[in-house]
Amino acid sequence: MSTDADSAAALAEACVAWLARAGVTDVVLAPGSRNAPLLLALWSAAPAGGPRLHTRIDERTAGFLALGLTKSGARAAVVTTSGTAVANLHPAVLEAVHSGIDLVVVSADRPARLRGTGANQTTDQVGIFSPFVTTHDLAAVAALDAVPVTAAGPLHLNLQLDAPLVPAAPVGRATTEFVVETADSRQERLVNGEPADLQPGPRTVVVAGDDAGPRARQLAEAAGWPLLAEPSSGARTGDHALRTYRLLLGTDLGARIERVVVLGRPTLSRPVARLLEREDVEVLVVPCPGVWPPAPPGSTAIGPPRWAGDGPDDPAWLDEWRTADRALARRVDRFLAEQPALTPYDVAAATHAALPAGGLLVVGASSPIRDLDLVARPTPVGSRRKVIANRGLAGIDGTISTAVGAALGRQGSTRNLALMGDLTFLHDQTALVLGPDEPRPDLTIVVPNDDGGAIFSMLEQGAPEHAASFERLFGTPHGTDLASLCAAARVPHLRVTSRPELEQALASPNGGIEVVEAVVGRADRRQLDARIRSFATDPEE
Template sequence: MSKPISDKPIVKSLVELCHLHGVEQVILSPGSRNAPLIISFTGCEKFECLSITDERSAGYFALGLARETHKPVALVCTSGTAALNYAPAVAEAYYQQIPLVVITADRPKEWIHQADGQAIEQPGIYHSFIRHECTLPLSGGHADDEWYMNRILNEAFHKCKGVHPGPIHINVPMREPLYGKTVYPDKPARKIELLTGDSRLSEEAISTLTQEITRYERVMVITGAMHHQPQLKAALDALAAQGVVILTETLSNLDGDHFIRNMDRVVATVSEDEQLFFSPDLLITLDVPVLSKMVKKIIRQRKPHLHWHFSNQTHVTDTYQSLTRLIKGDAAHILQQVAAGMEPREKRFSDTWTKRAAQAAERHEQYFEKLAWSDLKLFRLLSRTTLPRLQVHLGNSTPVRYAQLFDWQKGLTWYANRGTSGIDGCVSTAAGAAYKAERPVLLVVGDLSFFYDSNGLWNNYLPANFRIMVINNGGGGIFRFIEGPSDTEELEQFFETRHSHNARGIAETFGLDYIACRDEESFSSSLATFFEPSEKPRVMEVFTPNVENGKLLKKYFKYLNNQL
């Protein structure tokens, strides 16, 4: 580093190790205690430094950016509650296995609990949601301090980017003065390399799995939210050719011709008396979250004889309360070997699912013949529109569920914050992804989620091709659909949080183009304009009826099941 940077040696080493371990982007939030970090990161030409004021939004922006680039992104904030504001994004990154390097400036330990400003207990604040945490030594003036810090930081970065990546927390206590600068001699930090082998099962283990899967005709794979994985798709295609039922969701980013997509749409048609015919004897799952509550309910009620779960996590995940075999290794490679070893078999189970999927699709189409303007109709029209080659982000709670019910053109990629399934950072996450995405990003989001995270627009890094579709139905629409809240007198005020706000002012405040649609005709006619090239990002706010949405969705599922 030839430019003047912070005169604190600990900070110099931290910055250098960030670079050596693959950090390219650093999200900085303003503060004083983190001044040495700001000075050093911005003084190093090896990083792209972005400034985002709101730490909660900055955390989600970094999450979207890291998910898009597949590289660790660093977050830097001042001490006190600033660090706590990262917590929601840290938790989401943990469950999505996304590498974040969370760097929090801190007061010296002796000033904690001494009525000093911006001083809280920061070590351990993310303890349950990180891969590694450490607090750096305060002085950095002794050779042992440098050696100790180097060792713990190398360990932290290896945990951040390991077999199951995720966020790490580096707490950096610093004494004043904070703004001193110096030029250091050219002596780079020491990087400790980590070599790992390819995790493959033995021939004996593969033989055991092949024998197990051969014993059962009714075999099912359920996939949830994940990046597109060509090798996994090839393995699942091979299994599908052997009569294995492959259930996917929109967020699975798997578009095999013989997969059962829209699983909720199909499962909704299965009566209680029919569940046995649609339940697997051998269930295979991956280490990704599955959205469908309907599928989970059926399998928990009709537990399979065997359940394989592929996971490289340290904890045991037993979502369906039926786990019999935990498999660590490359799921795509292992399943490809198992499929290659299977003998030709009857496909009665997959035929049962395929026929029911066709019936569900037919009922699905019939329901929309005379459907009034609503959330469902909006998604119907959007799914039948020829869209640009988009990356689509879906907000929690209703948008991600509506999208699963429809067939979409191939070539789109789909994302949502389903690690913890919160509504609090969807705008910021999509903005972070849009900043580095190779294709335009569309965020489809509900009104409450949009208002909650509107600070996600409070930055200078929104590309002109970023599009946000806000579905404004005057409140939390999901609470008119799920059992419980919809039948309570507290629904509108405390669950749904009924409102009459709109997004126009927010769009204007942050300099975005704005379009409003209030019915089917205006929505259909505005879609082409919405996706046209523009000089600024664009918000389309679509108003739908508040009370009718929940009723129509309930009727939809009843219609699928021939109850209407």
């Protein structure tokens, strides 16, 4: 090892110590030459209480793995070499930025004297994730030690590592105990500010978007208001949560809303978006983590909401919503049960039903999370069912990696499930490539496979007048044999075509990572959804 106090080895060791002070429990590594000092220092520290290590050959996968670990309770860092390796982290970093996730990025870089000289694998990494992420460009141990460990949101450490990149003698495993700080050193992601006392009077609903947490349910219960909670809100529990709320917003009930209290970030439905844009509705928004404005135009930002009434608000208002929700849910379920073939809604419902108390479900973007939103029954309070989705930017990338990370990061989970469409699955197929020594969770990945992008059939471009161009531009059939893909990665695969087969497959997990492919169609998806939407306004036959 070099005697230089700011050598690559010294800077790498100081970085490992910084990660410990920051409460980092897991580090995802992507191999490279320039980041070799970091990898060796982390490998040395691991057996003496250092962070758990995960190695991936794809930096995009590595970034989302670290994201999933952090979203489910660990705190993770991802370590890459220089050049395009850093750029491949951009999707995961953007998701972390917009979700307010404390992801740590550590990138290796050339010394400053080699920048702008045409050196191999060198680009401008300083501020590569700007304007949302603070980059600390570090060439000295003292500068690294001065970086605060409690910074919220993603943080980028760019380490200038000079040759020699490996020591003259092989690195040994550390014997001195390596202590990772507890979670108390991390910033608590709680709502700040003076409490907002909410008075009775206006007909009010509570909207719980992604990561709203139990506060939304507690407010709805205290005030006696309907709760419109997305699956990943952490608030879709108890008897105030409504299952068919997005359909009911198009009825007379929705038209009579006078006030909305928003917690978390709602992203799933146009009916909710239209509700929040109405000029005749008072919208109160509790700011959430991420780079979003504290309150969208036309709304008012408030502190932690607190019910100021002596008792629940108008009971008749809540009763109307509950009655309508139960009736509409029964009608939707009856209609889906009558369908001759397996539908995406069946897949979402069966997957959610297989989630036990204390279990984890990671849901992909596009159709699956919206299907789940319609069919998932609210669960009992205190059952600790955790539903995670990447709703910061709602992309389909990195979903398998996020699910693997979330399963590895949630201690004591009774079962881990993931639900994602076929395009989402294919987009992150390298996440299935794990080395023989890698931590590997028990995770059942359920893939409703309709051979393409069904969500677009439900949007404007899916209208009949665009039928000639739809398949090539938006439907994007791929014809991929998922069984062969899984076999190549040595991941068990099961293909089902009916609800009984799906339920049986979900009832008998084999352990490790496994894929259940549920074959569904999309030729009639637009008509299926239109029929379901009509139930809210058409009288029952």
